[in-house]
Amino acid sequence: MAIENGRESLLGATLCNLGDGLILRTAGTLADVERIAALGAQVHSDDQVAAYARWKLADGHPAIRLSDALFVEDLRTGKVVSSLCSFPQTWCYEGIRLSVREIALVGTDPGYRKRGLIRAQMHRVHHEMGAAGCLLGCIEGIPGFHRQFGYEFAVPLGSCARLKLAQLPADEKDSSGSMTVRPMDLERDLATVMLLYRQSELEIQAERSEALWRYLEEAPAGVPDRQETWVIESRARVIAYFRLRQNMWGPWLELAEMCVESSLGLDDRTVAYEAMLRSARRIAVERNYQGLCFALDPRHELLKLVTEMHAEPER
Ligand SMILES: CC(C)(COP(=O)(O)OP(=O)(O)OC[C@H]1O[C@@H](n2cnc3c(N)ncnc32)[C@H](O)[C@@H]1OP(=O)(O)O)[C@@H](O)C(=O)NCCC(=O)NCCS
Known part of the structure; x- marks a missing residue:
């Protein structure tokens, strides 16, 4: 256990070996956040995505932990090649409190796409949500892309x-x-x-x-x-x-x-x-x-x- 940015962290954990030199990990240090932020800026071609990643993961959010960020690392290069975060929220719908995870910062380096890296991270998040009794996941993303992971259009977003x-x-x-x-x-x-x-x-x-x-x-x-x-x-x-x-x-x-x-x-x-x-x-x-x-x-x-x-x- 260590203290990072005023909070405890487990310095990340290796969750599983995905084969071909790739491992699935949770973030554990601010250096990991930086690497996830850099990947986000690269795949979305937008530096604001990096600012968003730093703010969410390393700027004192009262509920988010570093371990809410998953990433895939290529052991041969030490590079973060894919990431997916799940941020905890509580919603109230018709007076009923619901534990929700917001899936965010989803991206894979172009050289590593279509190899199931996002599928592996989604699977991991859903497994953890199920174990924690979290019933709902939400995501804003490529229209239709997340249907394959069981998501349906539910709430209108953006300007009406x-x-x-x-x-x-x-x-x-x-x-x-x-x-x-x-x-x-x-x-x-x-x-x-x-x-x-x-x-x-x-x-x-x-x-x-x-x-x-x-x-x-x-x-x-x-x-x-x-x-x-x-x-x-x-x-x-x-x-x-x-x-x-x-x-x-x-x-x-x-x-x-x-x-x-x-x-x-x-x-x-x-x-x-x-x-x-x-x-x-x-x-x-x-x-x-x-x-x-x-x-x-x-x-x-x-x-x-x-x-x-x-x-x-x-x-
Ligand atoms: C979309 C993106 C995250 C997919 O990452 P990935 O690691 O290639 O995804 P996976 O290999 O795990 O693909 C999972 C499934 O989605 C399919 N898929 C991959 N990219 C897709 C796309 N752009 N549109 C539709 N389906 C896609 C794959 O074929 C795969 O299906 P299968 O398992 O039945 O073959 C990646 O292309 C990316 O980073 N894009 C730019 C950033 C972005 O748009 N992020 C927002 C995502 S909401």
Whole structure:
């Protein structure tokens, strides 16, 4: 046992010999993380994938361990030639808590493809999930590729509608006056934001401890999933929050989450949505985005409003 980055690690373990000089291992050191990060950047031709790997595996995630990363090493060269991670999550669906593993950072060096390396790692993860009573695995990836491993399309992801800059309300037309928008102050606002999230009526809600919220809020620049959280105040009280990020596919600002206090009446909720739209427009203009897109639960009330604003549907 050793301490790596403030946490215990078993310095990795060799799980099995795959033949032909290849071994299947779990990560155990920050050097392993670097090698997995480098492979991810190479196979996806994107340095942000390396930043994502470092953030997830070596930056203090409260639930993820180094051993959640599997990789295949070629003993002849010492090179990491394939990897697959499975990150633990807890979801809440219709009030039922579900232990879930998110499969991520899936990739094989082009010289080693179609030799069953991803199949071997999938098999290993599914075996471990079964032993731990984990019922669900989820993955965002090549459409259809994971059907062969028993995965089916289940949850719509990404943006479902978008509004161009010209369709978003401008600051000068602000008629609400009563609500203000500002960046979330982690120390001051986190408890309220956590409560608003827990009370929201999302069909599937990921369980977020305070430690997980802090980890997400403190994601370093360069991590593709990085979101920034804004709060909406009415009479000096936080009554809503929303989270923004850059859309993965183009120069669009993306609304990834918005929760409004459930006891507010429809008029006040609408004013809160309009306050968010005005702020999002200002941010989109400042950062040269083409507009705002909405990656929300299909049942989210805000989608009715943006449909009335003639948003272009996506998905
Ligand atoms: C997709 C990828 C991860 C497959 O890795 P791999 O090590 O070649 O996969 P395996 O050899 O274990 O293949 C498993 C099965 O998928 C099939 N397969 C491999 N690549 C495939 C592809 N691009 N599309 C469809 N099926 C594919 C194989 O034929 C094999 O099926 P079989 O066992 O019935 O013959 C690899 O091509 C890659 O790194 N691509 C670029 C990164 C990427 O897109 N990652 C996201 C994956 S969601």
